[in-house]
Amino acid sequence: MKAIKPMIVLFIAVAFVIIMIPAVLVLPFSSDKTSGKLDEQLEQKAKEEGKEVSTNEMSAVEVAVYRTSAKKIQKLPIESYLAGVVAAEMPADFEEEALKAQALTARTYIVDQLINDNRMGLPDGADVSDTVMHQVYMNNDELKKQWGSDYKWKMKKINKAIKETQGQILTYNGKPITATFFSTSNGYTENSEDYWEAEFPYLKSVSSPWDKDSPKFYNKMVVNAADFEKKLGVSLSSGTTIGTVIERTSGNRVGVVEIGGKKLTGKQIREKLGLKSSDFNWERQGNQIVITTKGYGHGVGMSQYGANGMAREGKNYEDIVKYYYKGVKVQSSSKWMNTMTAKK
Incomplete structure (x- = not known):
C-alpha cells in the first residue's frame, strides 16, 4: 500500500497538468477577444490618438455638393468628396505629406461646414x-479629362493621402477649426484679423x-488708368504718384492705402x-498702371x-499643419x- 500511494499522487498530478495547461494558455487570450472587449479597447485607443474612424462610419455620412x-x-x-477636393485644390505631383496635410484641412472644413449648418x-x-x-471639387470624369493619361497614378496618390489620414481633423479647444488655406504666400502668412474681421x-x-x-x-x-480709377472709385493726379501706403499688416501685405484723399x-x-x-507695388507709365504682386491668395492659414516645401525637407503632415495652425490638435x-449619422 505504501508503494501504491505515491503512484496515485503522481498520476493525479500529471492529469491535472495535462488538463490545466491548455486552459492557462488560452484564457488570457480569449476572454476579451470572445466578448469583443479587446477590439473595442483597440478602436477606442485609436480614436483617442486621432487615428482612423471606421470605414462604415465615414461612408454613412454624405456630402451634398451643388454642381x-x-x-x-x-x-x-x-x-x-474629399478625394475630389484634394485633387482639385492641390497639384497631385506635390509631396505625399503635403497632400496629407491638404486632406486634413479639407476634411476639417467639410466637417465644420456640416455640423454648423451654414448654407x-x-x-x-x-x-x-x-x-x-x-x-473646389471635381469628379472622376472631370479629372480624367484634365489629367488624361496621368489620371491613374495621380488619383492613386491622392486616395492614399485620404486613406492615411482617414477620419482625422484639426481641432482647437476641442472644436473643428476654420481650416483656411491658399496657394502661395509672400514669405509670410497673414493674421486672420488683418484680412477678415474675425480673429x-x-x-x-x-x-x-x-x-x-x-x-x-x-x-x-x-491696368488702364481710367479702369483703375473706375474700379477703385478714385481720381488720380496728373503726376506719377498713385497713392501712399500708410499701413502694412503683420504678414507684410498692404494694410491701408490713401489715394487722392480716399x-x-x-x-x-x-x-x-x-x-x-x-502684397503689391505699382507704378504709373503714361496711361497705364503696372502692378507687381508677391504671393497668390488671401494668405490666411x-x-x-x-x-510642399516643408514636406521636401522631411516634415510630416502633422508637423506642417501644426506649423501653419497654431495650438491645434x-x-x-x-x-x-x-x-x-444620428441626424439621418
Missing part, C-alpha cells in the same frame, strides 16, 4: 458648392520661406482689381507651396460623425 455648371446637387460619401448662398438641400466659395487664435502670421520657389510667387498685371484696404484693392495678392472626427 454649379450643371445646376444640380450631387450626393457622395465624405471621403469620396448661405446655396440652394435647398446642398451642403457646399464646388467652387472657391467653399472648396482666430490659431490663424496667426508665420514665416513661410519655402514659397519663394513657387511659380506663383511673382505676378505682373497692367483710404482703401489692401484687401479691397486686391478684390476690386482682381490681384493675385494684397496653410500655404500649399509652403506645405489632430483629432478623430468620430463624435461629430456620430452626431451627423
Whole structure:
C-alpha cells in the first residue's frame, strides 16, 4: 500500500497538468477577444490618438455638393468628396505629406461646414458648392479629362493621402477649426484679423520661406488708368504718384492705402482689381498702371507651396499643419460623425 500511494499522487498530478495547461494558455487570450472587449479597447485607443474612424462610419455620412455648371446637387460619401477636393485644390505631383496635410484641412472644413449648418448662398438641400466659395471639387470624369493619361497614378496618390489620414481633423479647444488655406504666400502668412474681421487664435502670421520657389510667387498685371480709377472709385493726379501706403499688416501685405484723399484696404484693392495678392507695388507709365504682386491668395492659414516645401525637407503632415495652425490638435472626427449619422 505504501508503494501504491505515491503512484496515485503522481498520476493525479500529471492529469491535472495535462488538463490545466491548455486552459492557462488560452484564457488570457480569449476572454476579451470572445466578448469583443479587446477590439473595442483597440478602436477606442485609436480614436483617442486621432487615428482612423471606421470605414462604415465615414461612408454613412454624405456630402451634398451643388454642381454649379450643371445646376444640380450631387450626393457622395465624405471621403469620396474629399478625394475630389484634394485633387482639385492641390497639384497631385506635390509631396505625399503635403497632400496629407491638404486632406486634413479639407476634411476639417467639410466637417465644420456640416455640423454648423451654414448654407448661405446655396440652394435647398446642398451642403457646399464646388467652387472657391467653399472648396473646389471635381469628379472622376472631370479629372480624367484634365489629367488624361496621368489620371491613374495621380488619383492613386491622392486616395492614399485620404486613406492615411482617414477620419482625422484639426481641432482647437476641442472644436473643428476654420481650416483656411491658399496657394502661395509672400514669405509670410497673414493674421486672420488683418484680412477678415474675425480673429482666430490659431490663424496667426508665420514665416513661410519655402514659397519663394513657387511659380506663383511673382505676378505682373497692367491696368488702364481710367479702369483703375473706375474700379477703385478714385481720381488720380496728373503726376506719377498713385497713392501712399500708410499701413502694412503683420504678414507684410498692404494694410491701408490713401489715394487722392480716399483710404482703401489692401484687401479691397486686391478684390476690386482682381490681384493675385494684397502684397503689391505699382507704378504709373503714361496711361497705364503696372502692378507687381508677391504671393497668390488671401494668405490666411496653410500655404500649399509652403506645405510642399516643408514636406521636401522631411516634415510630416502633422508637423506642417501644426506649423501653419497654431495650438491645434489632430483629432478623430468620430463624435461629430456620430452626431451627423444620428441626424439621418
